[in-house]
Amino acid sequence: EPEVTQTPSHQVTQMGQEVILRCVPISNHLYFYWYRQILGQKVEFLVSFYNNEISEKSEIFDDQFSVERPDGSNFTLKIRSTKLEDSAMYFCASGPPGTPKNIQYFGAGTRLSVL
Amino acid sequence: GDSVTQMEGPVTLSEEAFLTINCTYTATGYPSLFWYVQYPGEGLQLLLKATKADDKGSNKGFEATYRKETTSFHLEKGSVQVSDSAVYFCALRPLGGTSYGKLTFGQGTILTVHP
Secondary structure (H helix, E strand, O other): OOOOEEEOOEEEEOOOOOEEEEEEOOOOOOEEEEEEEOOOOOEEEEEEEEOOEEEEEOOOOOOOEEEEOOOOOOEEEEEOOOOHHHOEEEEEEEEOOOOOOOOOEEOOOEEEEEO | OOEEEEOOOOEEEEOOOOEEEOEEEEOOOOOEEEEEEEOOOOOEEEEEEEOOOOOEEEEOOEEEEOEOOOOEOOEEEOOOOHHHOEEEEEEEEOOOOOOOOOOEEOOOEEEEEEO
């Protein structure tokens, strides 16, 4: 069964460093999302991406964050200068063509630890 | 804004016990409601959904009924198994508007089932 793949499973970085979290969505999907979950808190929406542009973003998704679909298969989340409070589990999701209101398929997540 | 509240966890049960995980929501209009499950090391998987009031979603012995009058979507299972041990997330998706499928999640409930 097709699945969303995220790498790495755990990323450790120093505060102020740039990180790129990588996701390979399901191949025919057209809608892409990033969510995050700080330990002990709710899963929070960060951004949605469709037709090579951001379609919606949350207040969390400030100038330090960016997303890209560089080659038609990968979907990346970049954090330019990490802060301690960026430590969280980051989930990528993708949705099939037709409507953004289709089911979203999630990856297993990347745990980001900022030291 | 929209929000989802789940019962505090973790929940620990013996095999064959009855399970209820409470979920209530705040939203404008008539959102779609979901339960996602995350097994260890895996991504969030859709367990069941309901898109309008009084709809009952069901899958793998789990059920949840969309109750508009109480703004609730409680998850139930009559007889849990050890293999049901996982984290369960309640979520909503707004109806209409400019949302591109953004999901709003509760904080997740850890379920552990002992033999």
